[in-house]
Amino acid sequence: MTDSIRLSSLFVLDQDAALDFYVGVLGMEVHSDIDLGFMRWLTICASGDRTREILLERPGAPSMDEATAEQVRALVAKGAASGWFALSVDDAHAAFERLRAAGVDFTDEISEKDYGTDFGVRDPFGNRIRVGTMKPS
Numbered sequence: 001m002t003d004s005i006r007l008s009s010l011f012v013l014d015q016d017a018a019l020d021f022y023v024g025v026l027g028m029e030v031h032s033d034i035d036l037g038f039m040r041w042l043t044i045c046a047s048g049d050r051t052r053e054i055l056l057e058r059p060g061a062p063s064m065d066e067a068t069a070e071q072v073r074a075l076v077a078k079g080a081a082s083g084w085f086a087l088s089v090d091d092a093h094a095a096f097e098r099l100r101a102a103g104v105d106f107t108d109e110i111s112e113k114d115y116g117t118d119f120g121v122r123d124p125f126g127n128r129i130r131v132g133t134m135k136p137s
Contacts, residue, residue: 004051004052005052006051006052006053007043007052007053007054007055008052008053008054008055008083008085009054009055009057009083010054010055010056010057010082010083010085010123010125010127011057011058011059011072011076011081011082011083011125011127012056012057012058012076012123012124012125012127013058013059013073013076013077013125014058014124015040015042015056015058017124018042018056018123018124018125019042019044019056021123021124022044022054022056022123023044025099025102025104026087026099026129027047028044028045028046028047029044029045029046029047029048029050030042030043030044031043031044031045031050031053032053038061038062039058039060039061039062040058041055042055042056042057043055043056044056046087046088054085059072059073059076076125076126078126079122079125079126080126081126082122082125082126082127082128083127083128084127084128084129084130085127085129085130086118086129086130086131086132087129087130087131087132088132088133088134089131089132089133090133091133092110092116092117092118092119092131092132092133093110093117095131096110096119096131099121099131104121105121105122106119106120106121106122107120107121107122107128108120114135115134115135116132116133116134116135117132117133118130118131118132118133119131119132
């Protein structure tokens with residue numbers, strides 16, 4: 001029935017700061033940036049892959065009432081409502097050095113594993129990102 005995941009969502013408190021991080025630092029692309037009036041529909045994608053999007057969503061309407069949104073924003077601010085995803089790169093070591101030079105917040109240093117080479121970073125809102133180069137299967 002299903003054949004792929006097309007859209008996922010991460011909570012962010014400031015969509016412009018999220019763009020600075022995801023596009024300016026990680027090198028992802030803006031897929032959609034639409035003012036719907038009641039919300040800004042802001043999605044990003046891996047460079048060159050427009051088939052999968054991540055919605056950078058501010059907690060609020062229309063998906064939740066204001067009281068709930070306030071609670072979610074408080075959790076995001078504490079890093080307690082984070083999501084995560086993994087990015088594939090051609091050269092994990094080069095990506096690690098580039099992100100270190102950019103001052104990114106690392107959660108895990110680069111290391112070799114059975115499945116490949118990877119490391120962990122955190123966005124400005126506590127969302128976790130794995131970045132790595134996988135071994136051929």
